Amino acid sequence: MKKILIAAAVVAAGAGGYWVSQQPSSSAEQSNTVLASVPADTPIFSGQLAPFPIKSYINSLSQSYKTYPDDMFAEFEQSDDARAKFFVSLSQIYMESLESGEKFVTTFGLADEVKSYFYTLGLLPVLKLDVAKPEAIWALLDKAEQESGYSHEMKTVKGVSYRAYTLTDVGDSEPIELLFSQQAGLLTVTLDTPMLGEGILETALGLNPITPSLADSGILQNIIKTHGFRDESIGFINHQELVKAMTTKDGNQLARQLTALAEQEGEDPLLELRTPDCHSELSAIAANWPRTVFGLNQLSIGDKESSMDFSTVIESKNQTLLNALKSMRGFIPDYVKNSQDSVFSMGIGIELNQLVPSLTAVWDEVLQPQYQCDVLNQIQQEMSGQSPAMLGMFTGMANGVRGVSATLIDYKFAEASDQSEPSLESVDALISLSADNPSMLFNMAKSFVPELANIQLPQDGSALDLSHIVPLPPEYGISPKLAVKGDHLVLYTGDKAAAVAEKLSSEKLDNNGLYSVYLDYSKVFAPILSLAEMTGEPIPEEFSMMKDYNMQVQMGLDINDQGIVFDSYMNNKVSSDKDTQGGE
Structure with a gap:
């Protein structure tokens, strides 16, 4: 049950962060404050540096997008699990709020234009969102509690209070909690569990100083300049930090968390990759393919029509x-x-005249290094037994x-x-x-x-x-x-x-x-x-x-x-x- 809840919570938080991150947002001062609380080595980030007209965007959606089958939540509504009923209630509130832009922003206490940010502290997902009326968030959570019988516990850390909803079963030795906190017009949704280390909650709530931070790094400005993205939506997946996490025990926050989890489980599924050869060789590959970045090229939002031009780029220096x-x-x-x-x-x-020569060049480039890492060496051996040159028999007929x-x-x-x-x-x-x-x-x-x-x-x-x-x-x-x-x-x-x-x-x-x-x-x-x-x-x-x-x-x-x-x-x-x- 614990593993299922972990996966569900991470996916839910990640999906929610990604969805809102496509609805760009407010002031540069707030952006800098949030980015200053995001570590520069975060593996994943998605957010806005400029306002997004969420109210008009909801209005521009066709009615079919805003409706759902009557029996969509039927199975979960019959569940005896209060946690399931709680999340169903929140989902229904969300779907019903899509009736109009006005109802949506009123339900969630949003301004007509919002900002949101989603990132991870290693494994821990963090979602931050502009909120104009904090009482609206508490009201919809109260409604979901009343309909489900699920309840929260009020807690405080460094003078900041938050709601904590326990996701794991009673008596679980490693409890996981879903947290909601509001400070200075910013809603934070994250998880808390002792499995991921001390002090991580304070960091998620922006209470611990971060050095170096994403605000200091210039990463987002570099992405915007390189790819010509707009400020309304920008994000990345850092391949180099992911490789560092998989090939070292303490190379970054994610590596340390994975190491701690492996020690608790009594086995390390990444042991084969955590060798000096694999670290060196995979790091070299990641340096050639450092990031996947994504952002908006064009944006036009109105009450009757909206359009977005969005690009995802797997960056390469090879x-x-x-x-x-x-x-x-x-x-x-x-x-x-x-x-x-x-x-x-x-x-x-x-x-087609270039297909075989191109694939052959790719094949040769991949097979050229003499990898000592067992995983990479096995991949090379499998590839060496095949050759794109065989395609020449077919492509030659379509010259x-x-x-x-x-x-x-x-x-x-x-x-x-x-x-x-x-x-x-x-x-x-x-x-x-x-x-x-x-x-x-x-x-x-x-x-x-x-x-x-x-x-x-x-x-x-x-x-x-x-x-x-x-x-x-x-x-x-x-x-x-x-x-x-x-x-x-x-x-x-x-x-x-x-x-x-x-x-x-x-x-x-x-x-x-x-x-x-x-x-x-x-x-x-x-x-x-x-x-x-x-x-x-x-x-x-x-x-x-x-x-x-x-x-x-x-x-x-x-x-x-x-x-x-x-x-x-x-x-x-x-x-x-x-x-x-x-x-x-």
């Missing part, structure tokens, strides 16, 4: 590996990169390929008539293969597909109707066409797709990424819900909740001079009455 990975980048067309008019788009950009992409632009169902059921009325979709010589690749493919053997593909860009090769019932609304449009072999159906295909003719091959995907939730669900209404079929509650989920998301993967980049963009809109009626 230019050999970065150059090898960059040389693999291929072409992703504009209809994927800028696909706001589509239902769904996806593109994979790989220059010159730069990428493959696809999009579903639109689809529509027709209403039922007296003689027929509702059917698919039209589809606009496209698949494109981008290559140095797409016609040559098509001619090569003909030898593997007998149905294409007698087809001569026009070189002037005109389309070839494939309906006689791919016969589909007319009620499907699909009439496939094939064409060469500049450097792209295109298979498409529908007038909208034809326009996209024509635009491809002028797009030159440019190695601009590795992967990109886009999804418009409202355009995905509206036709399906319309079909359900036509047929009179009941709509499952989970599905009907999505009818006004007006959100667009785009994610991508790329390589730049700083490392491996994961981009994500999200746009939320408040749905209009027209949007929520299941039509186009």
Whole structure:
């Protein structure tokens, strides 16, 4: 039970900290005060250095995001465990507060704009959050206690009082407590347990001086300058501190805590890594891949619409590996990169001519050091028995390929008539293969597909109707066409797709990424819900909740001079009455 509660508490605190950290926040003076209480060697940090309009952000969310199934908490509500009921009550309060931005900030006693910070003191998670009305926090905790029968104990440390909720079973030799404390408009949520050492609670509450602190280190300023992130949301995972914790017994706070826990358990699961060779060699690897950083590139928040452009970068100083990975980048067309008019788009950009040489360079770089650390040596031995050169047998057949992409632009169902059921009325979709010589690749493919053997593909860009090769019932609304449009072999159906295909003719091959995907939730669900209404079929509650989920998301993967980049963009809109009626 103890281990389960530890994991649950850490995950809950971490998830809560991460969620609020995406809702950026208040004054520079407060930021400096909080950062001065965060150790520079913290393995994880996420927070804001500028205000975030949380009230407007909640208002901009579609109603579907704010609702949940009636039976979502049913299983936990039947539990006899007061602790489970307490957390269910808090979860229900949170979900109900999402009804509006005003209700959300009132429920939690927040200002219209807030700041939050999440970090760890070794293993110990700490969440700090701006609070304008402290009494609101105590009121919602009191409500959860009354509904669950779970109670707290008031405690004091160095003159600061806090609520302590015991998470472990009665009589447990190593109790774990969930703490809530409020000081000077700042709420602190953390854990307390003797397992993690003396004085750590005082540090979590900001009562112990920290040297060096995150405020002294310049780490956040360096991340912002290097990656161009905004102040509203910034964070990192420090790989070097994690490696230090795994390979030493006392190299940092996390290492000391792991050592103490291992002594209590009577065995050290990290013993194999805690050797001089492993410490030296893993530290060298971590120096080349020092951090994973994340932050906002763009932010626009209003009561009716909000959008965020967010990036996560696995930093690397190994230019050999970065150059090898960059040389693999291929072409992703504009209809994927800028696909706001589509239902769904996806593109994979790989220059196949460079795939094997690039992977070979990566393989050689990894196998080159003669590792003495047993763990690393075993990994090398496993890798040495394989070789990316074998891929050359397959990539050679697709010489010159730069990428493959696809999009579903639109689809529509027709209403039922007296003689027929509702059917698919039209589809606009496209698949494109981008290559140095797409016609040559098509001619090569003909030898593997007998149905294409007698087809001569026009070189002037005109389309070839494939309906006689791919016969589909007319009620499907699909009439496939094939064409060469500049450097792209295109298979498409529908007038909208034809326009996209024509635009491809002028797009030159440019190695601009590795992967990109886009999804418009409202355009995905509206036709399906319309079909359900036509047929009179009941709509499952989970599905009907999505009818006004007006959100667009785009994610991508790329390589730049700083490392491996994961981009994500999200746009939320408040749905209009027209949007929520299941039509186009």
